Amino acid sequence: MPGLGSAQRWAAAAGRWGCRLLALLLLVPGPGSASEITFELPDNAKQCFYEDITQGTKCTLEFQVITGGHYDVDCRLEDPDGNVLYKEMKKQYDSFTFTASKNGTYKFCFSNEFSTFTHKTVYFDFQVGEDPPLFPSENRVSALTQMESACVSIHEALKSVIDYQTHFRLREAQGRSRAEDLNTRVAYWSVGEALILLVVSIGQVFLLKSFFSDKRTTTTRVGS
Amino acid sequence: MALLLLLGQLLALMGYGGAFYLEVRELEEKCFIQEIPDGTVVIGNYKTELYDPAMEKYQPSPQWINLFVFVKDPENKNLLARQYGPQGSFTFTSQSPGEHQICLHLESIRFALFYDGKLAIHLDMQLGEHTNDYAEFAAKDKLTQMHLRVQQLVEQVELIQKEQEYQRWREERFRQTSESTNQRVLWWSILQTFILVATGVWQMQHLKSFFKAKKLV
Numbered sequence: 001m002p003g004l005g006s007a008q009r010w011a012a013a014a015g016r017w018g019c020r021l022l023a024l025l026l027l028v029p030g031p032g033s034a035s036e037i038t039f040e041l042p043d044n045a046k047q048c049f050y051e052d053i054t055q056g057t058k059c060t061l062e063f064q065v066i067t068g069g070h071y072d073v074d075c076r077l078e079d080p081d082g083n084v085l086y087k088e089m090k091k092q093y094d095s096f097t098f099t100a101s102k103n104g105t106y107k108f109c110f111s112n113e114f115s116t117f118t119h120k121t122v123y124f125d126f127q128v129g130e131d132p133p134l135f136p137s138e139n140r141v142s143a144l145t146q147m148e149s150a151c152v153s154i155h156e157a158l159k160s161v162i163d164y165q166t167h168f169r170l171r172e173a174q175g176r177s178r179a180e181d182l183n184t185r186v187a188y189w190s191v192g193e194a195l196i197l198l199v200v201s202i203g204q205v206f207l208l209k210s211f212f213s214d215k216r217t218t219t220t221r222v223g224s
Numbered sequence: 225m226a227l228l229l230l231l232g233q234l235l236a237l238m239g240y241g242g243a244f245y246l247e248v249r250e251l252e253e254k255c256f257i258q259e260i261p262d263g264t265v266v267i268g269n270y271k272t273e274l275y276d277p278a279m280e281k282y283q284p285s286p287q288w289i290n291l292f293v294f295v296k297d298p299e300n301k302n303l304l305a306r307q308y309g310p311q312g313s314f315t316f317t318s319q320s321p322g323e324h325q326i327c328l329h330l331e332s333i334r335f336a337l338f339y340d341g342k343l344a345i346h347l348d349m350q351l352g353e354h355t356n357d358y359a360e361f362a363a364k365d366k367l368t369q370m371h372l373r374v375q376q377l378v379e380q381v382e383l384i385q386k387e388q389e390y391q392r393w394r395e396e397r398f399r400q401t402s403e404s405t406n407q408r409v410l411w412w413s414i415l416q417t418f419i420l421v422a423t424g425v426w427q428m429q430h431l432k433s434f435f436k437a438k439k440l441v
Contacts, residue, residue, distance in 0.1 A: 033243050033348065035243050035244050035347075035348060035349070037256055037347075037349065038256060038257040038258065038259065039254070039255065039256050039257065040255060040257065047246070048246065048247065049244045049245070049246050050244060050245050050246070050247070050344075051243070051244040051245070121257060126244060147370060148369070148370065148373065151370075151373040151374065151377060152373075154377055155373070155376065155377060155380065158377065158380040158381065158384065159380070161384055162380070162383065162384060162387070165384065165387045165388075165391075168391070169259065169387070169390075169391065169394075172391070172394060172395070172398070173259065175398065176394065176397070176398045176401065179398060179401045179402055179405065180401050182405055183401055183404055183405040183408070186405055186408050186409055186412070187408055190408065190409075190412035190415075190416070193416065194412075194415065194416055194419055197416065197419055197420060197423065198419065198423065201423035201424070201426075201427055202423075204427065205427050205430055205431060208431065209431075209434055212434070212435075212438060212440070
């Protein structure tokens with residue numbers, strides 16, 4: 001029967017497209033995202049960030065402490081079931097790469113709970129998956145011309161240049177904050193020391209005078 | 225083919241929402257720092273969600289939950305102080321180089337939330353090259369794929385250039401700070417030696433006259 005045949009064909013085509021769709025959704029991880037953020041972590045505080053990640057995505061978490069105290073922070077990364085994937089205490093800088101083993105919300109926390117009065121500025125960069133392609137309709141399988149592949153490699157190289165620049169800027173920020181700290185500390189300490197000097201030297205003189213004054217009264221009493 | 229295109233667009237849309245989120249309470253302020261050179265465009269895409277205890281998951285926020293965004297430049301001048309809806313994007317351009325502070329807090333403008341109402345802010349801040357939407361760029365100017373790629377490279381290089389200029393400005397400030405510390409240490413050492421010698425001389429003179437008056441010398 002021709003009607004059934006065309007329906008069968010249609011169903012087969014739909015099934016094929018459905019499979020391709022499913023395959024696309026499952027195998028190709030979604031376009032990735034890179035979030036880099038600098039935030040302030042007050043003393044005795046903990047700040048957590050959450051991200052929904054699909055299974056099989058390669059992710060990288062990188063963090064660096066910019067200002068505050070001994071420039072260290074606790075970091076902790078948990079998967080959706082609560083298993084700790086990464087845990088470090090009092091680290092200044094670290095980078096951790098992992099592949100998501102299951103779908104769900106991953107949580108990473110920075111803690112400054114060990115510090116009593118210094119608040120820290122923390123920078124982190126969480127890269128999930130690959131960068132989205134320039135053209136949404138681009139078919140990754142097709143070959144690129146020489147020009148295009150040269151452009152792609154230049155793009156990747158420039159991305160790493162920008163990444164190095166960021167890290168350089170953070171280290172320079174660290175150095176500069178230490179220098180500014182030193183500057184203010186020198187000012188306060190100098191003024192303080194000058195005052196202490198004056199107070200101590202004047203105090204010494206009057207204390208000495210008071211010793212001799214007492215002796216004199218005792219001698220006069222004995223004499224009379 | 226058209227289906228793949230549609231899928232691509234869908235995935236691209238989902239990708240934006242895939243940025244991290246943080247949990248806040250109502251009126252709790254969260255601040256972020258962006259250290260950028262002048263003339264940089266910063267776009268923040270955000271999405272807020274309200275925790276539904278009945279369903280035990282986050283649902284998109286109702287319209288009466290607004291996001292307040294305050295952006296301060298390095299001289300503490302207000303660059304942006306605006307109220308936005310529960311979803312959208314905010315943008316600003318830096319006027320001077322340095323650390324900009326971006327503070328956000330959520331507020332419900334009509335109904336009161338439950339006292340332990342949890343909210344989530346999905347945030348994705350991009351600056352420089354990523355702020356251009358290449359698809360509409362291409363469609364508007366009818367550029368070829370090659371042209372678009374080169375345009376992306378040009379913008380990346382411009383970003384690097386700007387960052388280098390900014391580095392130079394920062395290094396100059398660092399040098400100024402170090403020179404100021406150097407000067408301060410020098411002058412204070414001289415001053416303190418002077419104070420020491422002066423107080424020593426004064427002490428001797430004072431005590432000498434004191435003992436002479438007491439007829440002990």
